[in-house]
Amino acid sequence: MAKMLRDIWLLFLSNLRTTWRSPIWIIIGLFQPICYLLLFAPLLKNLAGSPGFPRTGAYNVFTPGLLIIIALYSASFVGFNLIDWLRSGMLERLRVTPVSRLALLSGLVIRDVLLLLVQCALLIGLALIMGFRPDVVGLLILVPLLVIVAVLMASCSYALALATKDEGALASTINLFVLPLSLLSGIMLPLTLAPEVLRNIAKFNPFTYAVDAARALVAGNTTDVSVARAFVIFALLAVLGVIWATRSLRQAMM
């Protein structure tokens, strides 16, 4: 056990150092949410008070959804690094060492989660300047939810990377899932504005519950049932994702 923890720490540090040496990915990861925050959110200001928009303003509705979306998107694309590892023979080299597959995965996912939290912190900071007024306790509880979402998406991304072994195929597959998942989750606008058909489809989208929970937490309703529901759903999905990814690492060959 102690060895596994040491292995995770060593791999995490190595992965972090790699990212530090090519920070372009962090910049790209920040670009999208900042765009939405600066360019889209101001358009919603006038909707304050309309059905679905609390009086506290557009940012309180929009920002929590945006945080979930960064977790969804940036964690989804981490798989590309693993394809790189496959091609270069690095994954093969690591798999011959006594390192466990779980440790290999954890060293990657923990780095990804850390980067995500940095992105979220920056986004929250920016949003605060623009009028975001979250409930502090709620926001703190939201952080672990974001972490679980990231763990799920990163694990799935790695598993997909190992299945497709090709950047083009991976990109297509991820985009195929991520766009509908994000649009149908009510992140842009509350789903109360949506027609019944879309609202029903959205019930099957786990991210709908994540966004609901995020909004509830930010508004201070920490005991709202949507919060517990989201945590349970995502904790379960994350475990499945991790199992899928560790299994895929077993036969990973180029």
Next chain:
Amino acid sequence: MAMIETRGLTKSFKARGKTVEAVRGVDLDVQAGQIFGFLGPNGAGKTTTMRMLATLLAPSGGQAKVVGFDLLRQASQVRRHIGYVSQKGGTHDLSTGDENLLLQGKLYGMTNTAVRKRANELIDVLDLAPFASRLVRTYSGGQRRRLDMAMGMIHRPALLFLDEPTTGLDPQSRVRMWEELRRLRAAGTTIFLTTHYLDEADALCERLAIIDNGQIVSEDTPAALKHQIAGDIISLGLDTHNGNVVRAGGVLRTQAFVRELHAHEGSMQLYVERGEEVLPVVLRLLDSAGLTVSTVTLARPTLDDVFLRLTGRSLRETAQSA
């Protein structure tokens, strides 16, 4: 103790509905302290076999014991005692040579001080010092390969797997690599390498298994393989008038040392044992029969001849067409 023992090791892959049998029932016995070679053309199953033995691929059938541990049930113990250097190497481009080595050693459970000391040793021995602290991305092919070797050896494995260790290297680096491998062997490491280079198999390997189409075609020392199969070839250039060739054929055919004789217009090939001893006898015989020999060549059997005799194909040709 046998470092590697396999019985009927098999691997099949399913590709697009068809089953490809990459390895068909390989039996191996590799003793400790040897350099054992796996010679064969590309696609013969060398790398696949090696990957199975290095616990990277699950075999489809058969049994294997590596470093005394069962390959399927004690894979994690196997991993602790082997080193593996693939064709691609697998070092991390965006880290320095140092960083790569230190991480690798630590993943094998070495303490920080032990790994630092060992890394320094290897950097010294493999001449990596001038660029150990530069990113691997900046390394040349030879430098990278030397780092790959160091990575495979950092934890002093009892058994080292090398997949095509000198492919793509310039002649100087190749020679250096061979020296290093001999040094390793002298220090007690067992080395299992795959190669499609005949000179490498000849120069380095104490025992050689020739593999083609997933099966081992023959296994012995390089010298024994060459002696057994090919024999030496004496080619004589004879001038063609006066029925010289026919008369020479008459003189030589009855000699006990001539296994085979092929005569053509102006030349003759004799398949013999120990050509270096037979040649002077042949020349003397022809001389005393009054026949003049204009040219003579003594061809030593090569592993290509061995391969040709065993599989019907030339290893050199298959390498070129690959």
